[in-house]
Amino acid sequence: MKGSKYLPIIPVYIGYLVLFLIARGMPGMWQLMAMLVFYCAVGQAFNIFFGMTGYVNFGYVAFLALGVYGMALAIHYFHQFSWLGLGIVIIGLLLAMVMAGLLSLVVGAVALRLGGAYFAIATIGVNEGFRYLIEGAKIWGGSEGIIFSKQMTEAFGREMANRLSTLWADISVLLIAAVAALITLYFIKGKIGYALMALREDEGAAKVMGINVTKYKLIAFVTSALLAGLIGAMAWGLKLTYVFPPEVFDISYTVEAIVIVMLGGAGTLLGPVVGGLLYGLAKYWLTVILPGFQLLIFAPIIIVIVVAFPEGVVGVLKRRVKGTALEPFIL
Amino acid sequence: MALLRLEKVTKRFGGLVAVNEVDLHIEAGESIGIVGPNGSGKTTLYNVISGVYTPEEGRVFFEEQEITFLPPYRRAHLGLGRTFQISRPFGSATVRENVAVGALFGTLHGRIGVDEALKLADRYIELVGLSELKDKVAGSLTPVEKKLMEVARALAMRPKLLLMDEAMAGMHPKDIDRLVGLLKEIKEEEKIAMVAMVEHIMRAVVGFAERVVVMHFGRKLVDAPTAEALKDPKVVEVYLGCPLEEK
Numbered sequence: 001m002k003g004s005k006y007l008p009i010i011p012v013y014i015g016y017l018v019l020f021l022i023a024r025g026m027p028g029m030w031q032l033m034a035m036l037v038f039y040c041a042v043g044q045a046f047n048i049f050f051g052m053t054g055y056v057n058f059g060y061v062a063f064l065a066l067g068v069y070g071m072a073l074a075i076h077y078f079h080q081f082s083w084l085g086l087g088i089v090i091i092g093l094l095l096a097m098v099m100a101g102l103l104s105l106v107v108g109a110v111a112l113r114l115g116g117a118y119f120a121i122a123t124i125g126v127n128e129g130f131r132y133l134i135e136g137a138k139i140w141g142g143s144e145g146i147i148f149s150k151q152m153t154e155a156f157g158r159e160m161a162n163r164l165s166t167l168w169a170d171i172s173v174l175l176i177a178a179v180a181a182l183i184t185l186y187f188i189k190g191k192i193g194y195a196l197m198a199l200r201e202d203e204g205a206a207k208v209m210g211i212n213v214t215k216y217k218l219i220a221f222v223t224s225a226l227l228a229g230l231i232g233a234m235a236w237g238l239k240l241t242y243v244f245p246p247e248v249f250d251i252s253y254t255v256e257a258i259v260i261v262m263l264g265g266a267g268t269l270l271g272p273v274v275g276g277l278l279y280g281l282a283k284y285w286l287t288v289i290l291p292g293f294q295l296l297i298f299a300p301i302i303i304v305i306v307v308a309f310p311e312g313v314v315g316v317l318k319r320r321v322k323g324t325a326l327e328p329f330i331l
Numbered sequence: 332m333a334l335l336r337l338e339k340v341t342k343r344f345g346g347l348v349a350v351n352e353v354d355l356h357i358e359a360g361e362s363i364g365i366v367g368p369n370g371s372g373k374t375t376l377y378n379v380i381s382g383v384y385t386p387e388e389g390r391v392f393f394e395e396q397e398i399t400f401l402p403p404y405r406r407a408h409l410g411l412g413r414t415f416q417i418s419r420p421f422g423s424a425t426v427r428e429n430v431a432v433g434a435l436f437g438t439l440h441g442r443i444g445v446d447e448a449l450k451l452a453d454r455y456i457e458l459v460g461l462s463e464l465k466d467k468v469a470g471s472l473t474p475v476e477k478k479l480m481e482v483a484r485a486l487a488m489r490p491k492l493l494l495m496d497e498a499m500a501g502m503h504p505k506d507i508d509r510l511v512g513l514l515k516e517i518k519e520e521e522k523i524a525m526v527a528m529v530e531h532i533m534r535a536v537v538g539f540a541e542r543v544v545v546m547h548f549g550r551k552l553v554d555a556p557t558a559e560a561l562k563d564p565k566v567v568e569v570y571l572g573c574p575l576e577e578k
Contacts, residue, residue, distance in 0.1 A: 197423075201422055204383070204419070207402070208381050208404075208413055209432055209436050209488065210404050210407030210436035
């Protein structure tokens with residue numbers, strides 16, 4: 001019975017494997033698959049906080065942004081030490097985690113004591129404030145950002161730099177998504193999951209039941225931020241080889257993350273994968289058939305889905321499979 | 332040594348004095364009924380004890396350790412469990428998961444894993460007679476079932492003191508008798524001090540409490556053994572309206 005706890009990871013990993021196989025096997029599909037994996041990964045990371053606690057972090061993209069800066073700074077400052085080799089990428093990932101982690105600790109320790117709506121507003125402020133701080137105080141290249149494609153070539157050689165951007169950046173996002181899924185499962189099944197469930201349902205009652213709600217919210221918040229930092233470092237940093245503040249602090253990515261999690265099923269394990277795929281495909285398709293109109297069409301569709309299925313696709317699925325042989329696999 | 336001791340506790344909301352200089356002693360293993368009409372300050376008193384409110388004046392001690400400013404979750408770790416006047420289940424979770432939360436984060440917190448907590452939950456669910464419903468979503472229970480589930484959840488915290496807020500309101504007399512019998516049994520077995528707060532179910536008070544505390548306009552009016560307290564002329568006047576025998 002012990003092993004059956006991990007069964008729900010199977011459909012998630014099958015999903016990721018299929019995406020990988022399509023990307024490798026079908027010519028011209030790599031970029032589309034990379035985009036889908038990116039949305040799944042962001043959904044999975046965002047879900048750990050938003051889905052499991054019910055708190056909306058509108059500043060989520062700031063953690064991705066700091067991840068990109070972590071990678072950019074590592075390559076910018078360490079590229080002349082080419083003997084470090086891929087160690088520079090490791091430094092970039094560590095820096096991404098440290099920066100995203102520190103910001104989340106500071107913001108979380110203060111803002112997580114606020115109630116839901118106030119928390120959401122405070123996090124918008126953090127995101128916008130950070131962006132204007134970088135631009136206004138001309139930190140890290142200010143509003144011009146950092147372009148580091150040349151330094152990457154110097155550090156790793158043309159061939160390797162190219163492979164890092166076009167291949168390994170995408171594959172590592174897939175790996176981060178896989179790790180995020182494992183962490184989600186570990187949280188849901190463990191003590192942390194019980195604490196988060198209780199505080200999501202009734203924070204006052206949870207406190208009286210002995211739950212240190214601030215601690216558990218902070219655990220989820222920081223975990224979610226660390227994963228965002230890693231995704232940013234890889235999917236935007238190493239892949240695009242530049243960082244430009246208005247792009248990486250763009251709040252619409254946070255909104256996309258909310259949509260993905262709600263669509264798939266907040267607080268579920270499989271939800272962000274389903275949500276990421278549906279959202280990514282729909283967005284891609286609308287961009288092709290009606291370029292420029294995708295948001296106009298997408299917004300009402302999302303509203304209808306969220307009103308009609310507040311539990312999301314996987315929430316509905318979970319109820320459907322109750323009592324069948326599939327039940328242990330859907331979470 | 333008193334299990335719980337309140338020293339001249341006062342809680343105000345603006346100009347309203349909800350609890351006014353209340354002293355209270357509870358010994359380990361006692362069962363006490365707190366009665367008083369609507370608005371007499373009973374629930375506020377519970378909230379001061381469980382840490383939802385901090386009193387303006389006075390101090391609260393648990394096992395002679397001052398807890399006046401301790402956050403609610405720390406009090407739960409010390410051994411304070413409670414149920415709510417209007418049930419507050421974790422609605423989307425199952426009954427079993429709800430009760431397991433109590434086991435995981437109560438006095439056993441840090442020493443119990445999820446599997447053990449679920450086992451303990453099963454025991455207390457059986458005790459309150461909800462075994463058949465344990466895999467149901469808590470939000471779908473009837474009000475009485477929710478109250479019973481809250482009792483199980485609070486008991487799974489393995490508290491030293493259990494505060495029940497109108498746990499028997501809205502119940503059929505037969506169910507009240509059953510719950511009272513059950514609580515007495517549990518009290519004997521686990522040596523938990525229990526405080527039940529009731530607005531007007533005398534059946535529960537007489538059956539359950541060894542001692543009765545009567546609240547009136549935020550003050551403690553009477554604090555005496557049950558039989559004595561219910562005959563007290565002051566109580567008869569403000570609360571019962573007429574002597575109990577005539578009711």
